[in-house]
Amino acid sequence: MNVLLVNAPSNGIYYKMGLKLPPLGVAYLAAYLRKDGKHSVDIIDMNAQPIKLQDIPWRDWDIVGISGDTSRHNKVLEIAAYAKEASRIVVTGGYHVTFLDEDVLRTGNADYVVRGEGEEIFAELVDALADGGGVSKVNGISYLDADGNIVRALLNEYALHDAKRDHMVGHKGLPKLLWAAVALVGGPFGRWQSVVEHQMRGLRRLYLKMHIAKLII
Ligand code: B12
Structure with a gap:
């Protein structure tokens, strides 16, 4: 499509x-x-x-x-x-x-x-x-x-299930806005994504697209 x-x-x-x-x-x-x-x-x-x-x-x-x-x-x-x-x-x-x-x-x-x-x-x-x-x-x-x-x-509720499977997770958007629309869009305890997976994807992109091979953190 x-x-x-x-x-x-x-x-x-x-x-x-x-x-x-x-x-x-x-x-x-x-x-x-x-x-x-x-x-x-x-x-x-x-x-x-x-x-x-x-x-x-x-x-x-x-x-x-x-x-x-x-x-x-x-x-x-x-x-x-x-x-x-x-x-x-x-x-x-x-x-x-x-x-x-x-x-x-x-x-x-x-x-x-x-x-x-x-x-x-x-x-x-x-x-x-x-x-x-x-x-x-x-x-x-x-x-x-x-x-x-x-x-x-x-x-x-994929996002929340995925989050529970990961050891390290981070917030998507702002953390723990229980009072806001966010709670109903991303789940009651914030919006989660895997930090490891997210960061690895970012590093891969830097390496492949921008040819940055070394990062000092
Ligand atoms: C960052 C942010 C901003 C930034 C935007 C930066 C940018 N890059 O655009 C700034 C500071 C500019 C901003 C401004 C405002 N914001 Co703001 N902001 C946020 C925040 C913290 C994160 C938004 C975000 O990037 N989320 C991450 C992305 C990946 O998720 P997403 O956009 O929600 O998209 C997902 C789903 O919604 C869905 N989806 C979205 N669109 C579509 C379309 C299709 C076809 C499909 C299938 C799915 C889908 O799938 C996406 C992927 O998961 C949220 C709160 C939060 N924690 O989510 C409030 C939030 C979006 N903001 C809000 C508000 C009220 C505002 C303002 C009106 C504030 C003001 N008084 O000025 C302005 C309006 C700006 C505008 N849109 O014109 C409200 C919106 C509530 C509502 N009823 O719409 C929120 C939810 C906070 C709250 N009060 O609960 N904001």
Whole structure:
């Protein structure tokens, strides 16, 4: 499948000041999806690439995934409308739609919502769509069934399970924000990832792509 991930633009203070902040959410999703080479993935970061929605060749991709939070939700809806106008499969994810999945699905411009941390769930969804065998076995997604009823497949807790298997884990995002949206997106005790695995991947990248062979720590 050809997948496009769009990071919705922000007009927040950080971006008005001209900061170009990497969109970690879509970057993680793309990296995970590219891992086994089954799908091709492009990213449009609308904070860094001020491309007009009407100029995006939507039909180049089968699936359009859109990332945003509450402050960018109107933009997410606008992007979804363009992608749906071009008859693409539209998937949304991120903090806002994790809690308000039905609202975005009822606009008619989104086919699926991926709730919570999306790497594994989105990859499973893309695989299922590629196979054409239906999405009923994919955990952690929401969609409307043929009668218009919402289906909320149970949230997959891969991230937490993985964390328990590792000896050393680190926080993804900020640690232990139990009060915040984070708790429901990444699990009640913060957002975890394997430090060892993450650092080894980083070192490998430095060595292979930037040809840095020695690091003094
Ligand atoms: C870093 C950060 C920032 C940085 C952003 C830097 C950057 N590179 O973009 C800065 C300081 C700029 C910032 C600003 C703000 N932030 Co902030 N921020 C965070 C923080 C700490 C981490 C976000 C992050 O990078 N996570 C790591 C990435 C990998 O995860 P992710 O983005 O969540 O993506 C995963 C899933 O959400 C999902 N997913 C996301 N998109 C999609 C799309 C698809 C298609 C799929 C399938 C899945 C999917 O899969 C991804 C991979 O696991 C979170 C709290 C946290 N600990 O998570 C708050 C958080 C995102 N921020 C929040 C808020 C409120 C803000 C501000 C509005 C604050 C303000 N008043 O100005 C602004 C808005 C900025 C904007 N978007 O315009 C809230 C959002 C709540 C909400 N309802 O939307 C959060 C959750 C904190 C909280 N209160 O709980 N923020």
